[in-house]
Amino acid sequence: MAATLDRWKCLPTVLLRSVIRRVPCEADRASVALVCRNWRAALATPPGEAPLLLPPQLPWLLRPLPGGPAFSCLFCSDGVSSTIHRFRLPDDARTARYFGSYDGRWAFAASRLADDAPMLLNLRTGERYSVPREFLPGIFRSSEPGASGAMTMLVATLSSAPDADGDPCVGAAIVRSAPFDGRSGHLQITFWRMGHQYAMPPYDLMMGGEPVDVVYHDGAFQFLTEDEHLYVCRPVFGQGGVLQAVEKGLRVVQKHWCRCRAYDQQPHVRYLVESRGELLMVVKASPASNEQRSPMWTFMVFRMTQIQTSNPYHMIYTWNMVPSLNGRILFVGLGCSRAYEVADFPGFKEGIYFLDDRDTRMNHTEPYPCSDNGKWSRVPPFVNHCFPPHQGESNYSSPVWVLP
DSSP states (O other): OHHHHHHHHTOOHHHHHHHHTTOOOHHHHHHHHTSOHHHHHHHSOOTTSOOOOOOOOOOEEEEEETTEEEEEESTTTTSSSOEEEOOOOOHHHHTOEEEEEETTTEEEEEEGGGTTEEEEEETTTOOEEEOOSBBSTTSSOOSSTTOOSBEEEEEEEESSOTTOSSSOOEEEEEEEEOOBTTBOOOEEEEEEETTOSOBOOOBOOSSSSSEEEEEEETTEEEEEETTSOEEEEEEEEOGGGOEEEEEEEEEOBOGGGOTTOOOSSEEEEEEEEEETTEEEEEEEEEOTTSOTTSOOOEEEEEEEEEEOOSOTTOOEEEEEEOSOOTTEEEEEOTTOOEEEEGGGSTTOOOEEEEOOOTTOTTSOOSSEEOSOOEEEOSSTTOEEOOSOSOOOEESSOOOEEEOO
C-alpha cells in the first residue's frame, strides 16, 4: 500500500497537469491540490510561466441551508442534477444576507452578527472589503431625533473586480433608505467607490417606476425600471480617483414600437444580462390566474434596440423579442445575471437557469423562499428543478449565483 501511494505521489508533473485540465469543477481541482505536497507543487504555476489553461466555469448556486451556505455545482453531475459542495466560511458569512455577486467568486453579504453591516467577500480566498451602509453625512438626513442616513442594500454589482488593475472599482446598488422627512423608505439607487466609507446620496428615478435590476454594461451602470425603461449611469472621477459624480441618461422605451411586447402572461421579475456585446432583458412570467405558491414559469428574452429616426438628436429605443436563445446559457438573478455559450460547455444545452425569487429580495422579508431554483428551456418539460435536494425556506438569505 505504501509503495502504491509513493508511486501516486511521484506522478510526473506533465501527466498530472494533463489530468487536472480535464477536471471541470473548480472545487474538485482544489481537492486534487490538497492530496499531497508533491501534487500541490506540481499544480502551482512556476515564476515566469503562463498559468495552467483550465476549463471555463459556470456559476455555483449559493444555497442558504441551516447552519450556513452550501454550493450547488452543475459540473459534478450529468448537467441535469447538481451536486452540493460545502466550504468553510467566516462566522459572519454563515448566516449573512446575500444580495448580489460579481465575477471571481465575489459575493455581497450583510452580516447579521454586525447589525446587517454589508461587505464584499471573496468566497474563494476569504478576502473582504467594507461596503458603505450610509450615504454622505449631512445630506438628506432626517430631522427626527436618532435618525441617520442609513440605507439597506437590496441588490448590488460592481464596475470591475476590486483587485483588478485599471479604472477604480465602483459599486452600484438598489437601496431602501431609512424614512426621512415623513417619506417612506422607497427604492432608490446609489453609488460608491470601493474602499470609501460613504456612498453617494441615493437618487430617485424620475419616471418609469422604481428600479428592479442593475448591470454594468458598455462603461456604465444600467438600471431597469418597473416600466422597462433604462437609466444609464456613468461614473465621473475627480482628482485622485475620487468618485465625483454620475452622469445619468434615460432611455425611454416606446412600447408601441415593440412587435411582441404584449404579454399573454403575468410578468413577475425582470432581469438585465449582457450577452455577445448586447443588452438583454429577461422577463420571468407565469399565467395570470396561477398562484405564486405553485408557479409554472415561462421566460421571454428581449434585446434593446435603437430605432432609426429622421432626427439624429431624438433616439427611440425598444425591446424586441429574441425568438431563440441561439446557443446561449443564461443564469438570471438580480444583480448577478450572466450569459455563457453552449459551445464552451460540452454536454450542456441552452436554457435559462433561475433562482427562487417569488418573494424577491426587494421586499427584504423573512423567511426567504429557496425551493424553486432550476432551469427553463423551450422544450418539455420546460422547467427542471435541477438543484436537489428540496429546500424550503431560509431565515437569513435568498439564494444567489456565485460567479466564476
